[in-house]
Amino acid sequence: MGKTLIVAEKPSQAREYATALGVRGKGDGYLENEHYVITWCYGHLLELERPEAYMDLNRVGKRWSLSRLPVLPSLNQFRRVVKSGAVKQYQVIQRWLKSLDIETVICGTDADREGQLLFQEVWDASLCTKPLSRLWISSLTTAAIREGMERLRSADSVAGLAAAGNGRAYADWDFGMNLTEGFTSLFGSFDAVRKKPNVISIGRVQTPTLALIVEREWEIERFISQPYYEVRAEFATTQGDYPGKWFDPSEESKRITSSQDAEDIVGKTQGKQGKISKMEQKDVQEPAPLLFDLTSLTIAASKKYGLSAEKVLQLAQSLYEKKAITYPRTDCAYLSEDLVPKLPEHLKAVRHEPYTNLVDEAGHLGVPKGKRVINTITAHHAIIPTTEKVAVERLNFEEKKLYDLIVRRFLAVWFPPARYHQTDVVTEVEGESFRTKGKVLLSLGWKKVYGSDELDEGAVRKSKKKDDSEQADDENATLPPLSKGEDVRTKHVYSVEKTTKPPKRYTQGDLLKAMEGAGKQIDDEVLRQQIKGKGLGTVATRPAIIESLIDRGYILQEQKALKPTEKGAELIRIIKERLPQAQLLISAEMTGQMEFNLSKVEKGELTIGRYMADVEEAIGLIIEELRSFEQKHGKLPLALAPTIQVKGVGKGKEKEAKTAQKKPKKVQHSAQADGVEKDTIKGVASKGHAEGLGTCPKCGGDVIEGQKGFGCARWREGCRFVLWKTPICGKELTPNQIKSLLKKGKTPLIKGFKSKSGKSFAAYLIWDNQIEAKLKFEFEKK
Known part of the structure; x- marks a missing residue:
């Protein structure tokens, strides 16, 4: 009898499958025993080819221009290529898919649209015809994995999910590639300071999200206090x-x-x-808040701990992989009926300090069954603790904070209303x-x-005198x-x-609410659950959209408030005032409808062909409008992105010093669309010392010195962690300083930094965002 091949999303997930199924043999890129072979992707191993692959460059030329557009491959013309650094693992998967030793295949990637897509990409490329099943689970506990293996779904049951994944990818490619090139050729310029093009990035979700922030800023500017x-x-x-x-x-x-x-x-x-x-x-009752979905968890963590949306997603994913919580990328705040018998096990798993007394009391109150807890769910139920006890001491400081929020929200629904x-x-x-x-x-x-004295979004508000x-x-x-x-x-x-007060600028939490409501910030938690599916992006993609707007120079974050840059405001103004056809790009309702249509593709209620036809029609009209604008007005360069500043710590310190720790982007001839932008990390680990300087915060590999930076040795496997050698305020970091940073979280005191005004100062460098390799100054306390 042949073996079963399980394809996981990443190595950590594969290891959990192996533990649950008793697979102990190790190979190069896979795990194996007499019954199973378990291999993995590193996220998406394939990417859609660039527009130039569909062009006759001898005829249209290599320079970005409107004359080359639109490029709209048909559904069967889209081609994918293996990502740089992913070839080895891709070949491992393909070899096993085609192996005579394999009888059946199980898709074991994350149980969502993107997880389905990244498997579908390698499956379609293999032309494999072996029996295929889908593992669909909401936690990585041994019990959940084994139960999922006994209740595998058919490939047909997730065919719509795969189609919706392709629809999302193709639409983002069409919008991003065509319109980023079109807008850049018309409104871009050369940034002499950064010595690279000022790319005008356009995205199906990114651009309407930017419009929300810009229009809020205009409301504030127009506001006259009365x-x-x-x-x-x-x-x-x-x-x-x-x-x-x-x-x-x-x-x-x-x-x-x-x-x-x-x-x-x-x-x-x-x-x-x-x-x-x-x-x-009268006596009134206040029920416990709904359980967390990813958006409400992000809002709570942002308010209480100041965590960014991207950071919350990263921490939640880490807790999921450590089997502490159920699947985090969910847009649902309810549990399903079949979970009711298992809830006592989830409760028992959190019976440790500081929750012991609360768990004991909750146990005597009975399992929650009201509609605010048990209700219709989407693909995944609300985020709750798993049935496995967690070694809390093994969680880092920020993971403990997020875990505490989730545990207390879960405990709250067991108790009666206040x-x-x-x-x-x-x-x-x-x-x-x-x-x-x-x-x-x-x-x-x-x-x-x-x-x-506790503060929880939608729950307890701190009293003020x-x-x-x-x-x-x-x-x-x-x-x-x-x-x-x-x-x-x-x-x-x-x-x-x-x-009267003007409207407030969006915080990341406020913006997530607005994105979820397709531009309408809906505070009522039950009503928010009722309008799922018509928002900007998905719960999993929204944090990255916010970060990309910051990275691309469209918005700034000051304290917790988000405000547009001149570049961001000019882009929205020119669309709003001079490009009528392009206004669908800034329509939250229109983009929300596209997201809703993707859900219809997933359910089989709309064909992917019909969905893409609408996308192509819209892009064709916008490109024609850009051509007409160019003929009448010529090129009109927009403002450049602002210089990024490192924020100092402490009064009276130099706060004007520029950071150079943002990754250089390869932007020439590169459409930076939602989900398609890619940093190039050439030169890292290609030359220089092979000695390990410390542990990579992103994947746990070794950080080594390369020609252009200090990067992860696993960069060929897809890890993009790198600290570039670009001087920071005149100082280039040394290997010993990097060692200290990776081990202790801060460098030794570095003297001789030069501020913008030429003043010399000394400071430590500490992490601002460890995963993204962003640094900030910390000054000596005097």
């Missing part, structure tokens, strides 16, 4: 005092816009007798009405999981015993001048 006035009062009763705020019963949202009107109310009511005209009291006693009081004085709201906590319920006048707004004023019809005395009335 003054308004609040009239507040303090009332006295025999049982105690309480605050109130004036309102108009006929139009509760009405504001006082005249200082004289406010003073008239103050004068009219000051010191006068009043009466409680309305008194409503209960409040809510009071609504209206006091009338000389015909003027004042409202007071009070809210008293009766039972903590699920809030016991967090404690009074406020005076009584401000508490009237916050619905938590402390009220003495009151009764309807009771007479009260107006102790003090005064007016407060306020001004």
Whole structure:
């Protein structure tokens, strides 16, 4: 009997399969025993060929221009080539797919659209006709893997998923390759500072996301602050005092816009007798927040710990691979009915400090079964702890933070709602009405999981000390015993001048909400679950889109706020004001509809051919519009991307020093579309010392010195970690400094840095983003 070949997404996943299935034999690029061969990809081993492969370059030339466009291969014309550095592993997979020793094949990549696509690419290239099955699991625990192997899905059941993956890849290629070349040839220029082209990158998801940020900035710029006035009062009763705020019963949202009107109310009511005209009291319940999907987890981690969207995804993936949590790239906040019997096992797995008492109490409360927990799911259920106990001490500091968020959110749904006693009081004085709201906590319920000082997005809000006048707004004023019809005395009335505030800039968390809602920032967590599928991108791709906008010089992040650069704003302005056909590129609704159409391809409700026909039609119209613009106006270079600054630590320190630790991009003749941009890492590890300087933060390999930088020795296998030798403020890093950085997280104190103003300074270099090899300064504490 022949063996079964399992193709995993990455080596770590393959090792978990091997452990669960008792596969111990090791080969070059695979694991093997008498029943199974387990091999792996490194993400996508293949990539779509560049546009030039479909052109007659002798006729159209090598220089980017509108005359070469559009390039729109038909579905059967798209060709893929093996990525640089992936040839060896690709050959291993192909050899096993074609081996006579293999009888059946199992796709064991991540159970999502991209996971299906990266397997489909190597499967289609092999022309293999052996029986194919799909392993579909939501965690990498031994129990989940074995259960999944007993319930394999047919290849036909995921054919739509593979088609949608190809549709996403082809559409991104068409948009990115054609329109990046088209816009760059018309609006690009040569960046003399960076000595490379100023590429005008266009992407199916990237560009409408940029438009959200730019249009928010325009709202802020156009905003004219208006003054308004609040009239507040303090009332006295025999049982105690309480605050109130004036309102108009006929139009509760009405504001006082005249200082004289406010003073008239103050004068009219000051010191006068009043009466409680309305008194409503009721008990209200606040249910536990929904379980986490990736977006809500990112928002919570961003608010509480300041983590970027990309960092949260990276940490969540690491926790998944360590079997601490279930599959993280999910857009669902519910669990399925068949998980109910297993929930006690998930609960038992987190019975360790600091959760022991909470787990014991939750166990006595019974398994949660309400619709806020058990409901219809999408491809994967909500993110929860797995059934395996986690060695928490083996998690790094940031992983522990994220794990804690997930565990506490999971524990919260076992507990009953928090209960409040809510009071609504209206006091009338000389015909003027004042409202007071009070809210008293009766039972903590699920809030016991967090404690009074914890902050969790959508859950517990940290209390802030406020005076009584401000508490009237916050619905938590402390009220003495009151009764309807009771007479009260107006102790003090005064007016407060306020001004209307402009909308706030997006944070990464806010932007994720807006992307999920196709431009509409929806705060209601249940409503967000109901509109899944029409957002910008997917939960897995949105963090990378935000990072790419920063990397390509379209936006900046200042503290937590995202704001557009001149380059980003100019691109959106020219599309919005002068390119009507191209406006679909900045339409969140249109891009959301395309994402929704991809889900229809996945379900078999729309053919990939019809989907691509719509894409091609839109691109053809935009290219024609660019040609017309060029004929009328000629070329119109947009602003260059700004110089990136390293932010210093501590007051009075030099904060103007430029960082050179961003990877050089090969941009000439390179369309930087969503999902197609690729950094080249030539020269790293090609020459120089072969001595290992430390452990690669990205894949665990050795970091060695190359001709142009300090890079991972596994770069041929796909690892792109590299610290370039480009001088930072006049100083080039040495091997010993790199050793210290990799081992301790910081270099020794380096003297002789030169700031932009020419001032010399000393500083340590520490990680700003370890995985992306980005550094920042840390100054000596004096």
